[in-house]
Amino acid sequence: MLRSLSFSHAMVATALLAALLLTLFPIAPHPTAFSYAASVVVITLVLWSTGVLPPFLTGLLFFALVSVFGLLPPEQLFAGFGSTAVWMVISGFVIGSAITSSKLGDRLAAVLSPLLTASYPKLIGGLVFTAMALGFVMPSSGGRAVVLIPIGLALAERVGFEPGSAGRLGVATALAAACNMPSFAVLPSNLPNMILAGSSESLYGIHIGYAEYLLLHFPILGMLKSILIVVLVLVVFPARIAPQCQLPIETIKTTSAATQQKKVAVVMGITLLLWVTDTLHGANPAWVGLVAAVVLMMPKAGAVDPKSFNTVVDFGTVIFVAAALGLGTLVNVSGIGSAVGQGFTQLMETDNGGSFGDFISLSLMATLTGVVATTSSVPTVLSPMAAELAGASGLSLPAVLMTQVVGFSTVIFPYQVAPLIMAMQLSKEPLSQLLKIIIPLALITIFLLMPLDYLWWRLLGWVN
Numbered sequence: 001m002l003r004s005l006s007f008s009h010a011m012v013a014t015a016l017l018a019a020l021l022l023t024l025f026p027i028a029p030h031p032t033a034f035s036y037a038a039s040v041v042v043i044t045l046v047l048w049s050t051g052v053l054p055p056f057l058t059g060l061l062f063f064a065l066v067s068v069f070g071l072l073p074p075e076q077l078f079a080g081f082g083s084t085a086v087w088m089v090i091s092g093f094v095i096g097s098a099i100t101s102s103k104l105g106d107r108l109a110a111v112l113s114p115l116l117t118a119s120y121p122k123l124i125g126g127l128v129f130t131a132m133a134l135g136f137v138m139p140s141s142g143g144r145a146v147v148l149i150p151i152g153l154a155l156a157e158r159v160g161f162e163p164g165s166a167g168r169l170g171v172a173t174a175l176a177a178a179c180n181m182p183s184f185a186v187l188p189s190n191l192p193n194m195i196l197a198g199s200s201e202s203l204y205g206i207h208i209g210y211a212e213y214l215l216l217h218f219p220i221l222g223m224l225k226s227i228l229i230v231v232l233v234l235v236v237f238p239a240r241i242a243p244q245c246q247l248p249i250e251t252i253k254t255t256s257a258a259t260q261q262k263k264v265a266v267v268m269g270i271t272l273l274l275w276v277t278d279t280l281h282g283a284n285p286a287w288v289g290l291v292a293a294v295v296l297m298m299p300k301a302g303a304v305d306p307k308s309f310n311t312v313v314d315f316g317t318v319i320f321v322a323a324a325l326g327l328g329t330l331v332n333v334s335g336i337g338s339a340v341g342q343g344f345t346q347l348m349e350t351d352n353g354g355s356f357g358d359f360i361s362l363s364l365m366a367t368l369t370g371v372v373a374t375t376s377s378v379p380t381v382l383s384p385m386a387a388e389l390a391g392a393s394g395l396s397l398p399a400v401l402m403t404q405v406v407g408f409s410t411v412i413f414p415y416q417v418a419p420l421i422m423a424m425q426l427s428k429e430p431l432s433q434l435l436k437i438i439i440p441l442a443l444i445t446i447f448l449l450m451p452l453d454y455l456w457w458r459l460l461g462w463v464n
């Protein structure tokens with residue numbers, strides 16, 4: 001513990017020194033604001049990565065530094081508070097609280113319990129593949145977390161997993177990862193996927209089809225990655241379900257409790273229907289969730305006491321998510337994203353690794369861009385450079401665009417993806433525990449799944 005703590009403090013000290021040098025000696029020929037922005041980005045990323053400060057406090061520090069240095073106008077800096085991601089987080093906390101407080105999650109867990117609680121591997125595997133399958137019909141990873149986290153935790157409680165125990169941590173981290181990562185391989189299911197599809201069509205006239213995208217990415221980045229999530233959770237958070245620990249199915253004891261469950265069930269049924277059919281009505285999942293949250297908090301008619309709003313919603317998480325989005329804006333506006341991309345392009349021009357080297361380089365470029373600019377910003381930063389990157393590499397323009405998926409689906413830190421943060425906050429387990437899953441998963445992806453993906457692309461004729 002002390003060794004880990006000293007390492008974190010050493011990283012922070014190094015980041016502060018680097019930020020000071022960038023401030024005192026700006027990078028030529030860029031304007032001074034570029035170096036100031038780079039120093040703020042370095043400090044923010046290191047503090048978030050090490051956890052030396054609470055994430056929300058680092059977020060507030062980010063807002064303060066950007067404001068003091070005048071690096072972004074307020075309407076851009078604080079635009080994250082008006083984003084769909086933040087409002088999905090807020091509505092998600094309310095909906096999750098309604099499912100939990102009404103005991104609807106317990107009732108659903110009672111129905112699923114005979115199917116999933118025969119053993120711990122069966123529980124983790126069942127939850128992960130349920131989350132993966134839900135990605136085909138529900139377009140929001142935040143929405144999937146809102147629905148599945150309360151049910152998963154109710155199942156954990158039924159088999160005797162106490163808060164903080166390995167079994168409960170396994171359930172929480174498995175669902176956090178599975179509600180988000182496999183769905184990068186399903187076109188309409190995650191935000192970066194849709195940004196990539198939009199930018200490909202607007203910039204180059206390249207239309208990305210649903211089936212084409214699914215065939216290219218899902219076997220490795222969807223199915224195989226889901227299996228790896230199950231294996232990692234079982235190894236990192238080992239547990240055992242004792243048959244005598246399983247709680248009996250409880251009957252609803254009062255009319256009021258039954259009424260509350262019916263209210264929440266009706267609201268959630270309508271919400272799920274609207275989430276699944278978003279391509280028909282066009283309403284963003286975040287706004288559907290917001291309406292559901294409002295209905296659930298209506299006095300007398302709802303299921304969540306409006307007075308409990310301040311305790312139900314973790315505003316520290318809201319600040320964290322808004323700051324992460326602001327960081328992506330700063331990286332784009334300041335030119336840091338373009339500079340990073342140009343640097344990678346120059347490296348690729350000297351690379352003689354053939355199509356395999358080009359594929360790995362482009363995938364890693366997208367991965368590292370996601371670390372600096374957050375995952376949703378990867379297509380925004382890299383898509384305008386795709387033609388130049390295709391010229392520098394031996395890959396076609398569509399293949400270069402598609403390597404972004406391999407990269408932005410390789411998540412290293414939770415701050416890169418807002419739904420990961422929200423899922424762990426809904427579970428009320430430490431966000432740091434998720435690192436024990438996603439960092440090994442990222443390393444396995446880089447050293448195993450990326451080469452396998454290259455072979456799959458060759459088989460399909462996307463690379464030579």
